[in-house]
Each structure stands twice: as C-alpha cells, then as structure tokens.
Amino acid sequence: MNKKNKIKIVVNGRLLTVNLKYSLKNLIEKLKTPINKVAIELNEEIIDKKKLNKIFLKNKDKIEIVHFIGGG
Amino acid sequence: MNLDTLKIAKKKFKSRLIVGTGKYRNMIECSKAIKISGAEIVTVAVRRVNISDRSKPLLMDYIDPKKIMYLPNTAGCFNSKDALRTLRLAREIGDWKIVKLEVLGDKKNLFPDMIETLKSTEVLTKEGFKVMVYCNDDPLMCKRLENAGASAIMPLAAPIGSGLGIQNKTNIKILRQQTKVPLIIDAGIGQASDAVQAMEMGCDAVLINTAIAKAKNPFQMAEAMKYAVISGRKSFLSGRIMPNLQGSPSTSNKGII
Numbered sequence: 001m002n003k004k005n006k007i008k009i010v011v012n013g014r015l016l017t018v019n020l021k022y023s024l025k026n027l028i029e030k031l032k033t034p035i036n037k038v039a040i041e042l043n044e045e046i047i048d049k050k051k052l053n054k055i056f057l058k059n060k061d062k063i064e065i066v067h068f069i070g071g072g
Numbered sequence: 073m074n075l076d077t078l079k080i081a082k083k084k085f086k087s088r089l090i091v092g093t094g095k096y097r098n099m100i101e102c103s104k105a106i107k108i109s110g111a112e113i114v115t116v117a118v119r120r121v122n123i124s125d126r127s128k129p130l131l132m133d134y135i136d137p138k139k140i141m142y143l144p145n146t147a148g149c150f151n152s153k154d155a156l157r158t159l160r161l162a163r164e165i166g167d168w169k170i171v172k173l174e175v176l177g178d179k180k181n182l183f184p185d186m187i188e189t190l191k192s193t194e195v196l197t198k199e200g201f202k203v204m205v206y207c208n209d210d211p212l213m214c215k216r217l218e219n220a221g222a223s224a225i226m227p228l229a230a231p232i233g234s235g236l237g238i239q240n241k242t243n244i245k246i247l248r249q250q251t252k253v254p255l256i257i258d259a260g261i262g263q264a265s266d267a268v269q270a271m272e273m274g275c276d277a278v279l280i281n282t283a284i285a286k287a288k289n290p291f292q293m294a295e296a297m298k299y300a301v302i303s304g305r306k307s308f309l310s311g312r313i314m315p316n317l318q319g320s321p322s323t324s325n326k327g328i329i
Contacts, residue, residue: 012120031123037132038121039164044157046164064120066161068131070102071117071147072092072232072259072281 007059018057025052027063038067076309078277080254081170081202081223083141087112088271089301090143090256092281096290099134105284106135109294115145115172115279118158118165137166143204145172150185152192159196170223171196174206182232182259186213190220197221206258209243211250218253225251226279229270230260233282237266241273248274264293264300271304272312 005020011027018027024047028035040047041064047055057063078085091111096102106114114135122128135142144162149155152175159171173192177185184207196203197220204224205217214225227247230236237260238244247255254276261267261280270278280297287293 012123014123031121032126033121033123034130037130037165039118039161041161046160049164064161065123066118066165067121068116068142068144068162068165069119070093070096070099070131071145072094072115 007057009057009061009063011063012065022057023053024055028052033065038065040065078254085112088277088305089297090277090279091284093131094281095285099129101290103134105290105294108291110298113141113143115143117145117147118162142168143170143172144168146174150176152188155192156195159201169200170202172204172206184208190216193217193220193222209240209247211243211246214247215250218251222253224254224256226256226258228259229257229266232259234260235262235283236260237262238269244273264296267297267300268304271301272308274308
C-alpha cells in the first residue's frame, strides 16, 4: 500500500485512514449514515448536506456526525 | 371544542405536557410512554452517531418527528460555546428552529449558569432561533431572558431529576404575574400533584422526564401526568373559591325538621 495516497482523518473521535481525493459524500456512504437524520461538522464548521460531493477531505480533518438521541 | 391551546412561537398545541425522552429502559418503552402521555412535544439531545455499531436503534425510528415535535435540547452543555454549537447542529439535522437552551453551571445540582444562558439566548434569537430557556426561578433573570427574546421561560421547580416538587412557590407566582411568554415548569416534578400545583398556579405547561421514565410503572405515571396537567389547568381556569377559615354548609337550612 502506498502511504502517499492515503490520508488520516478523525470521525467522531475515531482515527480512520482513507484514500486521497476522498469526499465527504464518500465517507457518509461508506459509513451508511442516514443523511436526512444527521448533521455534519468539518473542523467545527457545519457543512451544507447538499454539497457533500464537492468537499474533499484533507489530512487531519476532524469530522463530527451527530443525530438526535433520547434526552431531557 | 377546546379553545384552550398552548401557543409557543406561533405554534399551537393541545397538550400542555412536554416530556423528555431520556432515561427510559429502551426505545419501545420510551415511545409507548410518550404516546400515553399525550405529549405533542418531546425533548431530544444531540450526540455523536455510533459509527462502529450501525445496528443501534435510532430515536427517529421510534418517535416520528412529523407527528411529535422534537425540541432539541443542549443537555450536558456547561458553556455558551457548546450550547450554541449543539443547537446550530440540531437546526441542521432537520430545520429545527424551536429549541430548548440549557446551560448548566453546577455539576452536582445541575443548576443553570444564568450568565451563560442569557448570553446564549441573545445570540440564538439574533440567529432566528425560537429559544425556550431552562432557567432558575429568579424573577430578575427571567425578565432579562424575556427581554432578550426568549420564546418561553422555563424555570426549575427543583434540581433536574430530583423529584422534589416546586420548592419556591412564591417565585413561581411572581413569575406568573410578570411573564408574557409561555411559562413552563421544567425540572424537579416528582409526582402528579406537583404537576397539578404548577398548572393551578397558572403555568402554561410542564416538562417532565425523570418522574415518568424512572417511575416503577412509567406508562401509568405518563397517564397520571397527562391527567394531572389537564386537571390543574381546568382548575386554574375555573376560578377557584376564596379560601376561608370559617365553615360554610353545603346544604341549605330551609325546610329543616
């Protein structure tokens, strides 16, 4: 495996290694995340879910994917 | 026809009971209790998706946000920055504008940090949010929140999850007199009579989580709270008799033998 073609990202606190030119859409599809039930943050900035295929991840990017859970 | 509707940020609701969705044993129990309670608004929290275990049940699969309004809450936030981040994310999930702000300041008693709460309310209302604010029962701070544009004032009856009931009735009565937006008792309800009291004092609604979720029989308690809120509201609207230290016979003396 050629390390030059890989980048490291952190998704919900977990380190993942993905290919170069990996888009947020690729990530969401890989994780099988139900897109209409989540919100996505890239480096603490909220991402417009309609633009996921235009956003390509960089090394050390931090992604947060959140949803609603039970709470008071 | 029942014209006594609760209006929050121009939205109308028939039920004056708002329930939390935390602390239940499972999602099935949670959704069943909510159904029994008749609540039309439920509070929800924003947390990370579990990316390693996709089999975990999702709240939206059990409680349909099209049928019951989700009220995103900032539970667990201890400063303005985290609370704002949480609610901006919540809005992004599905265009939620009515939100519940809760900025805690004390890990032990879960009392709200009113300085951070006020700051957050100001920012959120400017961003177009309709903010229902968890707060303490201090009339001055509550007035400031209202002036900052809060859509509902939600004072605690007692610490969150304590079940102690309304501790400072005088302040709640003062709040009732001064508050023009919905006044909702948010925390500390323990049993049905606490909810009745809140409604009889003229509060517009109550928010209950632990008292239902942690009751031995949550379904029966959900039903008890439903009727407590209805009962207290009707009692408030009916115009009670003046309390009197003297007795007054229920039966007329006319025709007595």
